Amino acid sequence: MNICVLLKQVPDQGSVFTIDSDETWVQEDNLVFTTNESDNYALEEALLMKASKGGEVVVCTLGPDRASQTLKDALAKGADRALFLRDDAFDRLDSLGAARAFAAALRDDSFDLILCGLQADDTGEGQLGPMLAEQLSLPHVTLVVQTELLDGCIKIKQELEGGWFRHLEADLPALLTIQSGINKPRYASLKGIMAMKRKEIKQVSAADLSLTTGDLTPHQILKRLYVPAKTKETQFLEGSPDEVVAQLVEKLANEAKVL
Amino acid sequence: MIDGAAVHVPALFYIFAGLALFYFLYNFRRAFAARIGRPETRRIRPWEVITNALYYGVAQRKVTSRHFGYASLMHLLLAWGFMELLFATSVDFLVERGLFLELLPRKDTPWFAALNELGGLALLLGSLLALARRHTSARPAALPHNSFAGRGSLLGDSGILIVLILLVVGGFLAESARLSIEAPAAAWASFVAYAVSLTLSSQTWQSLQPWLWWSHAALALGLIALLPQTKLFHSIIGIVNVALTNRAEHGMLRPMNIAAHMENPDAAPDDLVLGVGQVEDFTTKQLLDAEACTECARCTSVCPAHAVGSPLSPMKIVLAMRHNLYAQTMGDRVAAPLIGELISTEELWACTTCRACMEECPVIIDHIPAIIDMRRFLVLSEGQPPRDAATSLEKTTQQGNPWGFPRDNRLKWALDAGLDVPVMADKREVDVLYWVGCAGAYDPRNQEVARAMVAIFQAANVDFAVLGTEERCTGDSARRMGEEYVYETLANQNIATLANYRFNRIVTTCPHCLQTLGRDYRQLGTTWQVTHHSDYIQELIDQGRLVLDGQLTGTVTYHDACYLGRHNGIYESPRNVVARTLGPEGKLVEMPLSRSQSFCCGAGGGNMWYEVSKGERINLNRFDQAVATGAQTVVTACSFCMIMMDDARKVRGEEERVQVKDIAELIADSLA
Ligand code: SF4
Ligand code: SF4
Ligand code: SF4
Numbered sequence: 050m051n052i053c054v055l056l057k058q059v060p061d062q063g064s065v066f067t068i069d070s071d072e073t074w075v076q077e078d079n080l081v082f083t084t085n086e087s088d089n090y091a092l093e094e095a096l097l098m099k100a101s102k103g104g105e106v107v108v109c110t111l112g113p114d115r116a117s118q119t120l121k122d123a124l125a126k127g128a129d130r131a132l133f134l135r136d137d138a139f140d141r142l143d144s145l146g147a148a149r150a151f152a153a154a155l156r157d158d159s160f161d162l163i164l165c166g167l168q169a170d171d172t173g174e175g176q177l178g179p180m181l182a183e184q185l186s187l188p189h190v191t192l193v194v195q196t197e198l199l200d201g202c203i204k205i206k207q208e209l210e211g212g213w214f215r216h217l218e219a220d221l222p223a224l225l226t227i228q229s230g231i232n233k234p235r236y237a238s239l240k241g242i243m244a245m246k247r248k249e250i251k252q253v254s255a256a257d258l259s260l261t262t263g264d265l266t267p268h269q270i271l272k273r274l275y276v277p278a279k280t281k282e283t284q285f286l287e288g289s290p291d292e293v294v295a296q297l298v299e300k301l302a303n304e305a306k307v308l
Numbered sequence: 309m310i311d312g313a314a315v316h317v318p319a320l321f322y323i324f325a326g327l328a329l330f331y332f333l334y335n336f337r338r339a340f341a342a343r344i345g346r347p348e349t350r351r352i353r354p355w356e357v358i359t360n361a362l363y364y365g366v367a368q369r370k371v372t373s374r375h376f377g378y379a380s381l382m383h384l385l386l387a388w389g390f391m392e393l394l395f396a397t398s399v400d401f402l403v404e405r406g407l408f409l410e411l412l413p414r415k416d417t418p419w420f421a422a423l424n425e426l427g428g429l430a431l432l433l434g435s436l437l438a439l440a441r442r443h444t445s446a447r448p449a450a451l452p453h454n455s456f457a458g459r460g461s462l463l464g465d466s467g468i469l470i471v472l473i474l475l476v477v478g479g480f481l482a483e484s485a486r487l488s489i490e491a492p493a494a495a496w497a498s499f500v501a502y503a504v505s506l507t508l509s510s511q512t513w514q515s516l517q518p519w520l521w522w523s524h525a526a527l528a529l530g531l532i533a534l535l536p537q538t539k540l541f542h543s544i545i546g547i548v549n550v551a552l553t554n555r556a557e558h559g560m561l562r563p564m565n566i567a568a569h570m571e572n573p574d575a576a577p578d579d580l581v582l583g584v585g586q587v588e589d590f591t592t593k594q595l596l597d598a599e600a601c602t603e604c605a606r607c608t609s610v611c612p613a614h615a616v617g618s619p620l621s622p623m624k625i626v627l628a629m630r631h632n633l634y635a636q637t638m639g640d641r642v643a644a645p646l647i648g649e650l651i652s653t654e655e656l657w658a659c660t661t662c663r664a665c666m667e668e669c670p671v672i673i674d675h676i677p678a679i680i681d682m683r684r685f686l687v688l689s690e691g692q693p694p695r696d697a698a699t700s701l702e703k704t705t706q707q708g709n710p711w712g713f714p715r716d717n718r719l720k721w722a723l724d725a726g727l728d729v730p731v732m733a734d735k736r737e738v739d740v741l742y743w744v745g746c747a748g749a750y751d752p753r754n755q756e757v758a759r760a761m762v763a764i765f766q767a768a769n770v771d772f773a774v775l776g777t778e779e780r781c782t783g784d785s786a787r788r789m790g791e792e793y794v795y796e797t798l799a800n801q802n803i804a805t806l807a808n809y810r811f812n813r814i815v816t817t818c819p820h821c822l823q824t825l826g827r828d829y830r831q832l833g834t835t836w837q838v839t840h841h842s843d844y845i846q847e848l849i850d851q852g853r854l855v856l857d858g859q860l861t862g863t864v865t866y867h868d869a870c871y872l873g874r875h876n877g878i879y880e881s882p883r884n885v886v887a888r889t890l891g892p893e894g895k896l897v898e899m900p901l902s903r904s905q906s907f908c909c910g911a912g913g914g915n916m917w918y919e920v921s922k923g924e925r926i927n928l929n930r931f932d933q934a935v936a937t938g939a940q941t942v943v944t945a946c947s948f949c950m951i952m953m954d955d956a957r958k959v960r961g962e963e964e965r966v967q968v969k970d971i972a973e974l975i976a977d978s979l980a
Binding site: 061063064065079081083126233235236237238239240241242243244 | 566569570575577578580582687688689690691692693695698701702703706707712713714715716717792793
């Protein structure tokens with residue numbers, strides 16, 4: 050059972066965010082970075098599968114130098130080796146570009162399973178997993194809340210809207226995006242941290258993966274990032290109680306759009 | 309006290325004595341079982357060995373406790389009676405062999421005879437009191453064992469007491485026989501034996517004498533032979549253990565020097581022993597501690613976690629260590645695994661490191677370091693802290709505080725209130741560096757304490773500053789959760805930050821910061837003077853730098869924080885400070901459990917950040933104790949105590965009637 054887990058380093062949600070002067074990202078100097086929450090659950094799911102079926106867990110990320118910490122944390126928790134997609138050409142990729150880069154990196158390794166978190170806490174798109182699956186021509190299931198490995202296939206419980214679930218079976222190899230809460234992510238022991246220092250982090254560039262500028266050019270461009278301004282407006286409704294109620298219903302339905 | 313024989317002792321006796329001694333020595337080898345431990349790093353100073361043995365052994369200073377009046381008296385009688393009779397027997401032995409005759413008293417020297425009678429009476433009375441305590445009290449769990457099986461030791465408590473009683477009675481009878489037969493001039497001095505001797509005729513005594521002598525001798529030799537296998541072994545190993553104690557480091561956690569291991573490229577993680585997973589991972593002194601346990605159960609009967617129904621029993625922990633140690637070294641039993649089987653992880657995590665057990669332990673056992681060493685194994689080696697503890701540790705690593713609040717908001721408590729608090733980065737050199745701590749910086753209730761502290765500094769014109777966003781958690785909780793790596797990392801960061809600045813001392817409002825900055829960090833080479841705000845405010849008052857007009861009314865009670873009191877010995881200054889804030893209508897009352905006997909609030913040892921223990925919450929129990937005094941104001945001097953007491957106040961629905969205040973707030977309110 051060889052499993053690859055995709056990880057992303059994101060700003061810790063407890064950070065104080067300031068928007069950059071060009072209004073397309075946040076200032077990063079004072080941010081504290083951490084591993085994306087649902088990715089931690091994906092990693093734990095992979096480590097649990099490895100514990101029961103054996104095999105290898107490879108972790109992979111794409112990002113600036115600081116993102117290597119996310120790989121180190123995963124290695125300390127028990128992943129076997131790491132792949133680090135690191136190139137200035139990878140800065141500010143959109144999900145499709147990132148999916149192409151990961152596809153190029155993972156295509157030749159024969160993984161039985163690729164796991165990633167449901168979505169990244171910073172951009173919140175949830176696109177990378179399905180796009181990567183398409184690139185690699187793998188079946189994929191999103192929003193996974195339970196897994197059970199069988200011979201050559203995997204049983205999955207998928208979360209749907211409104212408290213509904215769906216039970217699926219997918220042939221391996223496959224790609225799953227994991228929902229937070231599926232398991233209890235482990236704590237990195239000091240023993241693990243020391244062992245991590247001896248594990249391999251293989252760095253690969255765009256050139257190593259024979260990626261062209263065309264492959265990586267974003268198709269989606271972030272125009273402006275801003276904190277929504279909170280406004281407060283008070284309206285007085287006048288008339289008899291019946292008229293006021295009628296006006297209120299009309300406003301709730303058409304202006305506030307809550308009815 | 310093999311007294312009474314004619315001038316020469318029968319040869320047969322020497323054969324039995326030799327056999328008894330041989331059997332004693334054979335079983336005495338268990339005393340060396342502790343050698344399988346790791347080398348002890350704490351230093352042993354010869355002078356301290358002597359003073360310890362005299363103070364804690366002969367003078368029994370740790371045996372006497374306000375908490376255990378009856379047991380203290382009982383044990384003083386037993387121990388001093390025992391020591392006196394040992395002395396008497398040794399003197400007789402030497403005299404009979406004609407040694408040191410000019411120095412030693414004779415059997416019938418009146419003062420010596422009377423003293424020996426007193427020794428016998430003390431031992432007899434002590435044994436009877438002990439037997440009564442074991443069979444009449446209604447608190448079996450908190451009391452020593454009362455069966456003949458004991459806690460795995462031969463004869464048990466009652467068996468050994470009955471042997472002692474028979475031994476003393478036999479001694480008196482043998483002496484009576486001798487007095488009646490020899491009729492020495494000063495026979496009256498042996499007042500008990502003399503009175504008994506008058507009840508029978510000299511002829512009767514004569515015929516009884518060999519029986520009395522031999523039965524007494526047999527009992528005495530039997531007791532000596534069996535001693536290492538019984539509870540009485542503590543009389544030897546207990547004194548050895550207290551003698552070898554390094555008092556300055558008692559209760560301190562041993563440093564691990566993780567940074568050195570991390571930098572060593574050859575360190576093989578699998579060969580490293582991180583914490584204690586098996587009994588041989590303890591140090592030799594820790595194992596000697598376990599051997600010395602008297603099974604008195606004092607520790608367990610004062611343990612707050614035990615009191616609220618958690619499975620934790622400090623005595624059980626110590627005995628589990630010993631059980632496993634003897635099983636391995638003496639081969640008497642199969643060694644059950646130490647952690648998981650003999651000691652559950654739930655027990656280990658329930659400890660608040662309040663030190664109540666250590667305060668009461670008569671043989672100075674170091675419970676807390678042993679418990680934390682086992683937590684170190686669970687965390688550093690196994691990666692298994694309780695889930696919520698893991699979250700707080702990860703947050704501490706990321707944001708520098710266990711709540712995970714933004715690092716950049718560390719000065720918000722002052723900025724939002726419009727306070728002009730100087731920061732070290734601007735001032736670089738001050739008299740007092742005010743260490744706010746995570747609770748002061750982020751917890752709303754403790755932020756008020758921090759602001760009160762600023763008001764006090766300003767009122768007294770103190771040249772002070774804070775670190776602001778440069779401050780990090782001191783690592784107290786991390787360290788006591790067994791996460792020495794996170795602790796060391798934080799400590800080294802804080803030490804590096806402080807190295808950039810000059811200050812005369814650090815003042816802190818939190819006893820946990822006091823412990824880490826002032827004592828734990830010293831293991832990493834710091835020398836700063838660190839003062840708790842209770843001591844500091846007292847100083848300011850004494851120097852006349854604070855003008856106070858105390859008007860606090862109603863009944864006030866003060867809760868001793870474990871890390872202020874038991875861990876750092878500060879009991880009086882917080883009380884003096886509170887007294888200065890009282891108006892004519894106010895009075896300070898004490899809870900029954902106060903000062904060194906204080907009952908923990910439940911937050912120490914990292915318990916602030918996780919909940920494992922079944923049973924009632926400790927803080928509710930303590931809050932009820934405070935309210936039972938009739939107090940309307942519960943005073944704390946510790947950030948965690950504040951959170952715990954304030955929380956209990958809300959849970960108990962006492963928000964209207966009771967207020968929880970830090971001493972700094974009371975002073976700030978009293979500034980004239
Ligand atoms: S330190 Fe306190 S909580 Fe821990 S075992 Fe001792 S008495 Fe119990
Ligand atoms: S550890 Fe100390 S207090 Fe506890 S039972 Fe043993 S001797 Fe008594
Ligand atoms: S918070 Fe207070 S009472 Fe509780 S353990 Fe710490 S010092 Fe002791």
